[in-house]
Amino acid sequence: MLGLMQDWPLTVDRILDHAKNWHGEREVVTRSVEGPIERTTYGEIHRRARRVSSALLNLDVKPGDRIATLAWNTADHIEAWYGIMGIGAVCHTLNPRLFPEQLVYIINHAEDRIIFVDLTFVPLLNAILPHCPKVERVVIFTDRAHMPETPLPVVDCYEELIEGASEDVQWGGFSEETACGLCYTSGTTGNPKGVLYSHRSNFIHTLLGLQTTVMGATPKEVILPVVPMFHANAWGIAFGGPAAGSKLVMPGARMDGEGIYELLESEGVTFSAAVPTVWQGLLGHVRQNGLKFSTLRRVLIGGSAVPESLIRAFHDEFDIEVVQGWGMTETSPIGTLSNLTPELESLPYDEQMKWRVKQGVPPLGVELKLKNYAGQEMPRDGKTYGRLMVRGPTVAGAYFKGEGGEILDNEGFFDTGDVATIDDHGFMQITDRAKDVIKSGGEWISSIEIENIAVGHPKAELAAVIGAAHPKWDERPVLLVKLKDGETGDKAEHLDFLKGKIAKWWMPDDVVFVDDIPLGATGKIDKKVLRERMKDYRLPEAG
């Protein structure tokens, strides 16, 4: 027997309709790419987004067509986003931080027809578009006065494009399963793969994000999303802000500590979201200049593990609450949040830290489990490692065009590629990337955990741990050490240093002194390069 409630498809155009109808005068403030601060409202964004839709229909854009954006967080970007999605086209957010050859691959793979671009990235497009034959047209987010010179063949000025376009356009009216957004993961191996969000997944994700324990947006909140719309949908804020009627403050191209601080203070921002490095930069600026935060009271930090020092700095120096989040492009991205339970919050602050540095607990709608590499579910004891698997209506079921093949296990869980623990309070903690974990005798050894201890040896400048093939145990850990200038290496000394700090069976089978340990763009050890360099290495006893 079916229920008798209304058929009301969960399509994201209804989110901006809601903002217009009930929070139409609420401000959206942008630091424009051209420079000045610009002010608009949800009502005005709604009108202009509808003009974007009309303009796209005039350009013969059809449902399912991919329309890309290469842009900062601005009100214009929000208009284009809803204008594209409202008519059933797919908004493909391009990440300008990728290598140009990756962007070319992504644009061609997605078959983007039109690209909306900020002035900042026009030179980048000039360079790569000759390699993207299917792109028909570029729309530059600016007015006639600021239009740049460009060798690109078909270029529109955004303000001119939408100026004459009609607001009378049909939004929605299609299945909630319709594709709505496309975002490629910058995978560390292989080509980038596209996550194709549906209207339904984005609408449900918006509701997940509005919970008090997640973003908790309200009309009283003033939100500055530092996290870009091209980075996992700005963690949902471009939907959640309008849905809740919160004032949005969009930082545009200025992502430095000074620029962000200025907006936080001048616009009365109460909540913000960014990766740890942005917060480090901001705190640096604030401390250096002896400043205070007058309105900011809560920050969401994610994208990589949040250092304890950052959590303490916000708490001790500024009385600002840090919520750590974990997620990924494939999870829309909300996965877990480090909100403490009342039991944990009643502990002294120092003892709380054991949980505050973890990635936390999922909200309703996100299911997590840990499994070992034989596929068995692992216990939640805070110690046993397992591959982190995730399931839910906001989690990818497949990549665009079937890249990567079947990505779910037989229970429908997506493999995050992370290794994690879950403790008896339900707090999940990422311990390693699965490919960096060492599989030894049917159990897992965390390379990162050993590295973090080994680098503390007074003679070590850098330390890395990789798995080496072993006839009996499958793999065994090997410690690579780059010594500080002028030091001389003694293997036993480095192994002794680990004793008592890790389980006996985690103890590396060998120590190798190396001249260099390669680091990736984000400062993390590049294990891929390291493994390639060490491919001829054999363990002493396995020799």
Add this chain to the structure above:
Amino acid sequence: MLGLMQDWPLTVDRILDHAKNWHGEREVVTRSVEGPIERTTYGEIHRRARRVSSALLNLDVKPGDRIATLAWNTADHIEAWYGIMGIGAVCHTLNPRLFPEQLVYIINHAEDRIIFVDLTFVPLLNAILPHCPKVERVVIFTDRAHMPETPLPVVDCYEELIEGASEDVQWGGFSEETACGLCYTSGTTGNPKGVLYSHRSNFIHTLLGLQTTVMGATPKEVILPVVPMFHANAWGIAFGGPAAGSKLVMPGARMDGEGIYELLESEGVTFSAAVPTVWQGLLGHVRQNGLKFSTLRRVLIGGSAVPESLIRAFHDEFDIEVVQGWGMTETSPIGTLSNLTPELESLPYDEQMKWRVKQGVPPLGVELKLKNYAGQEMPRDGKTYGRLMVRGPTVAGAYFKGEGGEILDNEGFFDTGDVATIDDHGFMQITDRAKDVIKSGGEWISSIEIENIAVGHPKAELAAVIGAAHPKWDERPVLLVKLKDGETGDKAEHLDFLKGKIAKWWMPDDVVFVDDIPLGATGKIDKKVLRERMKDYRLPEAG
């Protein structure tokens, strides 16, 4: 083009799974019908709910079968609720406050096969079940020691029924459109009509309710739902509590001020929800005994308009925030909430009151419009009346078994039967029931508004306004006055009293002095009886 996110049906069994997995040790405290306070957890409720499912399957319950409950807010009731819904059966919450003949009608109309009942209501069932031939069995929420004598033919003891039942049962796995709950409206005209909720509508409603501006539940919140599970799903708290991992405090049969106050204090309740009369009773008890609230910080009040005096009492005397809500059985029930915007909150408290007494603004997912009786949409000026129409995924599309026929307009909006205004801040205010509004010259006149003024005349004990047929204007208002003992009536005097306080064209065409104005069970004027009594009345000039 469809998105590529996971297929994860929104079924409510996943809500209790989530509570077990991530908040399994969180307490649910019940004042049992037998007397003592009982403590359990979401983990334990999950296990017992699965046993309820097994027991029902053993009794050959099939998907779509209606299984009723006639019970207070208790942990047992939550177990039965999820145990029924988890296997695709329909949980039909019976309202024990209805007249016995209405209950008989509803049980027969719903074709309930089994009824779970609290000890309190066994005598009621003894009386009515002989008239309900399709009910096969009654399950009494108690243990063997407390089983009462009853003449009913097939009776089970709840604890015995589930004691031996297996926890190994399949939940969910069906379409999210599957029916899940059934609740009849106690309509003022005609027979009660059933609203048949789906798993999807209840799941989405749960997410709506978790927003900070609605319930805003978190694991730190301790929630006491005074509003019964048989009254529009306890406004969603039986879903929202487990979904957020909040501690629940279930008041059982003790709904008096003293009983509620005791639990609020002993269990550290932070948030509660009830109708105005419950709060009046509670405040009476607290004032009379010179008590304080030590943990309560926010109350949701709905079910009927919240008097200004109640909002002020909580604010001025106890520093507790009142959020007024509007909704109905047909809206699951969340409709609007009176959360103030930052602009309104910056006003002095006295000026805020103009908005605090209104029913407020809808959350994302609830659409509202006002239309006049020609079907045109009315402006949002805070003055123009319109019939309140509502649309969304948590709003009824039809009544059970098609009762009442087509209930949506041509745009898919449900007619609430209320007349309301919406102001330029988006705040909706119910002004009248549509059937009590007087239609005059294509415009609406609020009978309630005139009554509220007219009753202030020093000689009036009660005042009522009804519409009388008019050849030109369709209807014109007539003021009925019941004078205080010993007073003598003068029509002009009562009309003069209204002058300047209402629009000229609202001025009643006649005043009729009556011996009696009939009141309904809730103390409101019974317009239906009044109109029947006045059916032969003719306006002076229309004579």
